[in-house]
Amino acid sequence: MLQYVNMKIDGGDFRATKGSSVLDVAIEYGICIPHLCHVPNLSEIGACRLCIVEHVVNGRSKVTTSCTLLVKEGMVIRSNTEKIKKLRRNIAELLVAQAPNSRAIQDIAVRCGVKEVRYPFRNENCVLCGRCVRVCSELFGAKAIGFVGRGKDRRVEPPFGVLSDLCKHCGTCIDLCPMTFNPCEGYMKSGEEHLCGKCESQMLLADNLPESCVWCELGEGFQCSRY
Ligand code: SF4
Ligand code: SF4
Ligand code: FES
Incomplete structure (x- = not known):
């Protein structure tokens, strides 16, 4: 039998299924928390x-990933504070620097408020999100691909x-x-360390979306009002 807990996200009261993550609950109730490596029904890394x-405990808040944080009775979560938005913007900026030619990552970055990229572009073809590795292993049991190497050699x-x-x-x-x-068409060149803006012009629904929505187009969607 399903068990439930009561919790708060951004001041609102929610009933959540025990065992689910904070991100699961946010998605279920249409609260947009940007995410990339999360895939429904696969493990979280x-x-x-x-x-x-921000997870608030006894008046003190701790920044943590919502996909790995399981819900608890009385839990208090803040998903869209100035502190979180600033940290998230920086994370998105780093992702763009890592893979500036990925349309999905540009979309996420634009929706996280990234206006420019202050880090050198690396034009990598993988951001190590592990979506491919987990689906191969956990959904198909194939284990045909996996992570190898460490640090900058990880692939x-x-x-x-x-x-x-x-x-x-x-x-x-x-x-x-x-x-x-x-x-996107080709790699960005050195000296073009800014977002080209093409993605934003393609995001036709952007004006109607809440500020925190990343319009991520990652296949599984947020199940939010844009679908
Ligand atoms: S190759 Fe796999 S780990 Fe790399 S970006 Fe694609 S899904 Fe993520
Ligand atoms: S079985 Fe092959 S094609 Fe399918 S997810 Fe795994 S590596 Fe990819
Ligand atoms: S979706 Fe939570 S860390 Fe990537």
């Missing part, structure tokens, strides 16, 4: 940190660098990868 919130690869019989060629890893959504 807290990789992107875009989903940070996603098939075992021993060779695509094996383990792969079922389902294509789901590609469908879920934020690097594959309508990529």
Whole structure:
């Protein structure tokens, strides 16, 4: 039998299913908390940190990722304070610097209020969100790809660098990868360390969305009013 807890998010009272994460509850009630590495029904790895919130305990707040934070009776969460918006903007800015040609990441960054990118562009083809690795392992049981290496050498690869019989060629890893959504035309060059703005012009619903919505187009959606 389902058990419930009562909690507050941004001053509102919510009933949440025990065992669910704060991000799950926010999505269920249409509160937009930006997220990238979260995929419904897969494990959470807290990789992107875009989903940070303030968790208030005894009057003191702690910044934590909402996808890895399980709900508790009487929990108090602030998802959209000035502190969170500033931290989130910086995280989004770093993501753009890492992968400036990803349409999905540009969309997220614009919706998080990023106006310029102060970090050097790295033009990487992976932001290590782990969406592909988890769907392959947890949904299909294939384990055809995984993380290898550490630090700046960390990357996603098939075992021993060779695509094996383990792969079922389902294509789901590609469908879920934020690097594959309508990529921008070519890499940004050195000296173009700013957002091109093309993505924003394509976000036709942007004016009607709450400030915190990232219009992420990550496939599973927020189940919010834009769909
Ligand atoms: S295409 Fe292959 S590597 Fe990708 S999710 Fe499917 S089984 Fe895994
Ligand atoms: S390949 Fe794509 S889905 Fe996989 S970790 Fe990298 S960015 Fe994420
Ligand atoms: S969605 Fe929570 S850390 Fe990425």
